[in-house]
Amino acid sequence: MTFDIIRSARAVLHVKDLDASRTFYEALGFVETEADDTHIYYRGLEEHNHHSLLLKKGEEASVEVISYKLMGEEDLDTLASLFDGKGYKVKWMEAGSQKAIGRSFRVQDVSGIPVEFFAKMDTVDRMLQRYDQYRGARVQRIDHFNCMVSDVQKAYNFYTEELGFRCSEYTSSDDEAIWAAWLHRKPSVHDVAFMNGDGPRLHHIGFWLSDQLSLIHACDVLASMGYVDSIERGPGRHGLSNAFFLYLRDPDGHRIELYNGDYLTSDPDFKPIRWDINDPMRQTFWGHEAPDRWFNEASLVQNVHTGRTLPLQEPTLKKKKPTFII
Amino acid sequence: MTFDIIRSARAVLHVKDLDASRTFYEALGFVETEADDTHIYYRGLEEHNHHSLLLKKGEEASVEVISYKLMGEEDLDTLASLFDGKGYKVKWMEAGSQKAIGRSFRVQDVSGIPVEFFAKMDTVDRMLQRYDQYRGARVQRIDHFNCMVSDVQKAYNFYTEELGFRCSEYTSSDDEAIWAAWLHRKPSVHDVAFMNGDGPRLHHIGFWLSDQLSLIHACDVLASMGYVDSIERGPGRHGLSNAFFLYLRDPDGHRIELYNGDYLTSDPDFKPIRWDINDPMRQTFWGHEAPDRWFNEASLVQNVHTGRTLPLQEPTLKKKKPTFII
Amino acid sequence: MTFDIIRSARAVLHVKDLDASRTFYEALGFVETEADDTHIYYRGLEEHNHHSLLLKKGEEASVEVISYKLMGEEDLDTLASLFDGKGYKVKWMEAGSQKAIGRSFRVQDVSGIPVEFFAKMDTVDRMLQRYDQYRGARVQRIDHFNCMVSDVQKAYNFYTEELGFRCSEYTSSDDEAIWAAWLHRKPSVHDVAFMNGDGPRLHHIGFWLSDQLSLIHACDVLASMGYVDSIERGPGRHGLSNAFFLYLRDPDGHRIELYNGDYLTSDPDFKPIRWDINDPMRQTFWGHEAPDRWFNEASLVQNVHTGRTLPLQEPTLKKKKPTFII
């Protein structure tokens, strides 16, 4: 009984004003696949799946779910059984209940993060070679989720031992307690990262850019449109992951990372890179110090069964001052 | 009696189909200042003058005039006197006779090129920091004209001795005959270049780009819009001028150069760089060989008095095979 | 009995003058892991394996072998059995017989290409964040092999049906005969491509660059060092694969592609993209026409048992004029 999680695939965010969101995400260069009064379906320029970001109009800003794509339908059943067997309460979503997506199931993961697994999504035309449509940051594809959780070690264990994720890089202290971990299924630095903090929360969604200048141009475009305050951190480079990064806050405060600078992690002899929590290069290879809100603020997540946002848990590791978390 | 020519300022091109031209020039990222049924006025993103490229609907593709801007109104009279005194037949254009432009005069220069001088043009908002409006090649400003003339030495002499241009680089053969010369007023490599060939013709108009990736992106955009055959030569780098270049043909065959890679030529101790006509790096520091049409085809120019296109003269220097001209 | 080929991993080229090769490959920014009188071991900046390109001093320029990395030692035995069972004559290379590499086996594949499979290679420090060492094209990692073979359909069938490769893009004619195919194991456009032609030969080795400007800078660097004739084709963009490409010929004529512009091919619902052999955008989305030598010349390959270069076979599909092959 095996299953194969391909990659992080989409996020479903609740936003309060779809028009305000549309202006922002269009500025970044997302492709709008379709929309109605309460939904906008976005994808990146190279994506052939229907969407990687779904915005739903909601009463408050929150994260409904983050979704992973599986290799086949049978993987779905196998994986659901695994959760079932461990006492997790799985919620099935039948095919047709969500636009463009086959049957799926949702579950609160070991950290309380609402995750979803599916194997089928409608395909649409790729825009990769429609260069005349490139705008803003020229967003290519979804890359990863970053979650703030109260017990990183627990999340690390579950994802690596049960779900088949591999670790590319991690942060630990002298006693080897894990403060943060970057885990992947596709052979990039990560599909998901976990950081120590009040959780469960979604810290950010990372989207892949094909080059550094698209990121710089995104700053220029955002500033020229009055979004300068939406730029929260960057441009800069993380030591950890080698990311050339820019962190943005959308109109509801959801955090988006524009990301370039990954490397290939396909080989089993690639040993996870350990960064000491006291190494200043780890977080910021270069770049300005992150503002406090980058460390303290993140999106609340929903209970997959009730739709209510989850209360936060204190982290198991004593909070360190901001510069020491990622 | 002195005058000060600031820079190459605008070109007036006749085109047969304004709509076809608009699609092309918009793809390149030109800013349309205004238009009517028979004119489109374009400028680059940093230009505060009304236009640097004027397209006029005409019966055939040709060059009405290329224009230089002077420092003041009095320079205009002084310069006209110079032409008058040498027997050139000057044509005055009164203020108001051309949209957005003060009084000017036109004259067939020593090579037969229709040139115009003016001191005043309406100013408009610069779009330099309207990054949300950047498209295609992100054209910044007009940079230079390149003219094919039958006697380069004669043109060189007139422009350097009478008009105050300085030479940055030139091509000559063992007997020191000048095959091509790059002349400037603003402290860049050139405002105008002259090349040996059937003339008088306008070989191309050069527009300045702020960076190399805008040029690469222009290729992608043009190809995605079906303009792949409009890309005539490049990308590549000229040894001469150090230009990172792309040559395009607009729907009427007028040639546009997208250009990046200049240097500062402000100092009198900067000695003109001589390139031997047999040095292959001169023309193509790297890049594919130019197609024959790049050497053989150019835009016909008008008689400033009659509006009729001028017949061509054989060049004084024996034509060399294409790769040897620029 | 399964096996997992991770990716294309290294090439072993014979060259006649190691010093001449070193000057060339250093200009491109390869990292020299180590060398002796008859070998140079190169890797890209992000590679943690000992080498991805091995140059051996030889009497004539040829390809000794191209190597794929497997997930584990047991995969090696399983895969060797597969070849054995089909009557292929496998040559084992014991651990220690090649520097830095575990045991491996070599075999002439279905097209006659000398291929090697191994699971272990020594690891070394990555240079990814040693930006002070970046030079030239800033080569990041090996990406793919491109082989010219006499029967593409046969190669396609063997690699997809027996070896587990998936097809991302392919070229066919009206009768659906396959003229070229791009096949991958890692989720990129390809680890290996096969093109119709006189074979077996290695057409080129592709190395991944992180951005377009590194490719442009490589042109500038090569030209300034006198290597302008080593630039064979490009810069340009292929429609097929979306590659922003530059093709170089090393001092022995081996062809190196500098490559940027891939996309993620991890999903089973990504349908191979078919390009019609008569679609001009397929080969050159934009860029100058490829020279004939790009189509006609390629590196001869060795018999893995005798070390002698293999004679060429005529292609099964009638040769088309050059622009129609890739």
Next chain:
Amino acid sequence: MTFDIIRSARAVLHVKDLDASRTFYEALGFVETEADDTHIYYRGLEEHNHHSLLLKKGEEASVEVISYKLMGEEDLDTLASLFDGKGYKVKWMEAGSQKAIGRSFRVQDVSGIPVEFFAKMDTVDRMLQRYDQYRGARVQRIDHFNCMVSDVQKAYNFYTEELGFRCSEYTSSDDEAIWAAWLHRKPSVHDVAFMNGDGPRLHHIGFWLSDQLSLIHACDVLASMGYVDSIERGPGRHGLSNAFFLYLRDPDGHRIELYNGDYLTSDPDFKPIRWDINDPMRQTFWGHEAPDRWFNEASLVQNVHTGRTLPLQEPTLKKKKPTFII
């Protein structure tokens, strides 16, 4: 009696440890023209003059002088007379007293800044097309000086009315008091800027880069060499001047700006751009808030006659909180 100041031309900085300075400036890609035990002469890649930055070993870090280049020898006498006539005490430096430079004179300007004027400097080979020598930030040429002075209005008046500088952009408050001004001779945004503050001090020397990625790469290179603390501010974009900027502190604390993003200011109808001191986009179009030390720290300057550093004057305009000065 006229004179023509061409451009800002060089700075002479005293540093305490030439070896430490060399490591830093080489990392940035400066070209070392020559050096001895107490001097290093640096130039940018496109510069044909002997040097634009002279480091002298000194007891303390300070600015000996900043130098402007004049069009001819006669301009030197005319300009010296102007200073003489207004009671400034001019110090002549005979030809031969300074390496590579003709006769010059030095004077404390209206703000106390030690300035020098010369017309001749030895020429050397340009490295513009020696791309194989490009390193780090690929510094192209000196661009401007930025001076902190106690009375900006006074400096503005002297430079525009007496020295022939033109203003491109300036910062003022509601009562039109000038807080900062950008003044130019060459047709760029500036050769010198003056900012309100404790003066006279040299705030920074700006060097021109040809593109944005060279600046990003400089960050990567500096960080990889342990110079992360030398990066003081940026990358970011100023509203004022449109500069894409990075501010560095050299080992002695002298501030270097890497700069890209200028525009052409050749035309008399280009009206100086006024920025309100309360407009947050003025200083930072986008980018992190500048640290306090960017506002408070600057290099002390020498008395041209005694060589002693000058005491500071309080600014005439009440100091505003840091973000309000530039």
